[in-house]
Each structure stands twice: as structure tokens, then as C-alpha cells.
Amino acid sequence: MIVVTGATGNVGRTLVRLLAETGEQVTAVARHITQADVPEAVRAVAADLGDVESLRPALERADALFLLVAGDDPQGLVGAAKAAGVRKIVLLSSQGVGTRPQAYRHAGAFEEAVRESGLGWTILRSGGMASNAYAWAEPVRLHRTAAAPFGDVGLPFIDPDDVAAAGAAVLREAGHDGATYVLTGPAATSPRERAAAIGQALGEPVRFVEQTRQEAHEQMARFMPLPVVEGTLAILGDPTPEEQRVSPDVERILGRVPHPFGEWAARNAAAFR
Numbered sequence: 001m002i003v004v005t006g007a008t009g010n011v012g013r014t015l016v017r018l019l020a021e022t023g024e025q026v027t028a029v030a031r032h033i034t035q036a037d038v039p040e041a042v043r044a045v046a047a048d049l050g051d052v053e054s055l056r057p058a059l060e061r062a063d064a065l066f067l068l069v070a071g072d073d074p075q076g077l078v079g080a081a082k083a084a085g086v087r088k089i090v091l092l093s094s095q096g097v098g099t100r101p102q103a104y105r106h107a108g109a110f111e112e113a114v115r116e117s118g119l120g121w122t123i124l125r126s127g128g129m130a131s132n133a134y135a136w137a138e139p140v141r142l143h144r145t146a147a148a149p150f151g152d153v154g155l156p157f158i159d160p161d162d163v164a165a166a167g168a169a170v171l172r173e174a175g176h177d178g179a180t181y182v183l184t185g186p187a188a189t190s191p192r193e194r195a196a197a198i199g200q201a202l203g204e205p206v207r208f209v210e211q212t213r214q215e216a217h218e219q220m221a222r223f224m225p226l227p228v229v230e231g232t233l234a235i236l237g238d239p240t241p242e243e244q245r246v247s248p249d250v251e252r253i254l255g256r257v258p259h260p261f262g263e264w265a266a267r268n269a270a271a272f273r
Contacts, residue, residue: 103231154188
């Protein structure tokens with residue numbers, strides 16, 4: 001049995017489907033999940049990663065756990081998995097743990113708990129995800145505009161479906177224990193280029209509006225902790241060479257190159273219509 005947390009999210013929903021399609025027994029976990037949210041053969045369990053006790057029923061008979069960085073008790077979550085008999089944890093973390101550890105200490109604490117668990121483990125450090133562009137969905141629908149800071153700074157954003165595919169592979173295959181993989185897309189794209197790609201997917205132009213750093217800070221601070229806001233803006237505006245580098249790890253895991261942003265935009269164009 002494989003337990004997938006965050007099962008209704010951009011990565012988790014695809015991961016659940018991929019595992020179910022290969023015949024794996026899957027328990028899908030999210031805060032408000034129901035059986036209507038998952039494929040027929042998948043068990044849905046509502047649980048909150050901020051409440052370790054709520055997760056225990058989902059872990060019954062589990063062999064492996066796909067874990068998000070969520071909640072404030074990584075040791076408790078990992079301990080509950082170990083007590084339930086889980087033998088392997090795959091953690092979806094952030095590239096920022098490696099490049100900006102001070103700003104990403106929360107995710108770093110989860111990595112530490114997983115590494116010290118005594119279980120088999122693999123860590124997936126994702127770069128920025130293409131699905132971050134969903135923040136533009138409403139202004140693109142209403143005004144055909146997209147706003148972001150640092151309009152011409154490129155980063156290799158990754159398709160969340162590629163993160164899900166990598167997760168499915170390391171959960172099912174041997175040979176990944178003790179590995180930390182960095183997951184990026186195949187090429188760096190700037191916010192201006194991503195807005196243009198969404199316009200191409202829609203068949204009409206999307207106007208890009210460059211925000212100031214302060215405008216972006218105020219917007220992000222409404223839903224992100226301040227240290228993460230600062231770390232994210234630092235990456236977006238002044239990325240290190242490592243943050244701009246295209247990682248070979250998706251191809252190493254999957255045997256194929258990751259999908260470019262334009263393919264993600266074409267596949268998800270309906271969200272912007």
C-alpha cells in the first residue's frame with residue numbers, strides 16, 4: 001500500500017492516478033478529500049498533516065509514504081509512519097533547501113527527519129513549478145494580462161506532472177534509497193516568456209505587466225510565511241547559477257527529458273480561457 005499525501009494537489013492528483021494505473025494499492029490523503037476525488041480502486045482518507053493523529057488511519061497497512069512538507073511536526077509525522085510499519089518515505093521538498101537553507105529551514109527540518117528515520121528514503125527537491133502560473137488564471141481570463149516581478153529572469157520551471165512521474169518511479173522502483181534529486185524543467189523561461197506561452201496556447205496575446213519587488217512582496221505575503229516570501233523573491237530576482245541550471249535528474253529517473261512550459265500551458269489552457 002502506498003499512501004499519497006496532498007492527493008488533490010497539482011502533483012498528488014497525477015501521482016495517485018499514475019500509481020493506480022500500474023495496479024498499486026493506493027490511499028489518497030488530503031484535508032477535504034472524498035471518494036469522488038479519486039479513481040475507483042483508490043481509498044480516500046481525509047487527514048490534515050498539521051494533526052499527526054488524523055493521519056494514523058491512513059497509514060494502516062502502508063508500505064510507502066509520499067510526504068509533503070506541511071504542518072509543523074516532521075518528527076511526529078515520520079514517527080507515525082514508522083510506527084505504522086511504513087518502510088519507505090519519498091519526500092517532496094524544495095530546491096531552496098540546498099541553495100538557500102536559511103530561508104527554507106522548515107523544509108530542511110522535514111528532510112532531516114526523513115534522513116534520520118532509519119527507513120528507506122528518497123528526497124525530491126523541486127524547483128519552481130509551472131502550475132505557479134495558475135496565479136495568473138483570473139487576470140488572464142478577465143483582462144488577458146499577467147503580472148510578475150523580474151520579468152526577464154529565467155528559471156527552469158518544472159511541469160508538476162513530471163514531478164508526479166518521478167515520484168511514482170522512485171516509489172515503485174529499487175535503486176533510489178538515500179538519493180536526493182533536484183527536479184527542474186528542460187530550459188529556463190522568464191515570466192514574460194511564460195505569459196507569451198499561455199497566450200500562444202489560447203490563440204491570443206497575453207500582456208505581461210512587470211511588478212516591482214515591493215508589489216510582489218505584498219501580494220505573496222498574503223498567503224506565504226515571510227521567510228519563504230523573501231527566499232522566493234531572492235530566487236526569482238537574483239537566482240544562483242545552481243538555481244538556473246537544468247538538472248539531469250528527471251531524465252535520470254524517467255529516461256526522458258521533462259516537458260517544456262509550453263506543453264504545460266497547452267494542456268492547461270482551459271484554466272485561462
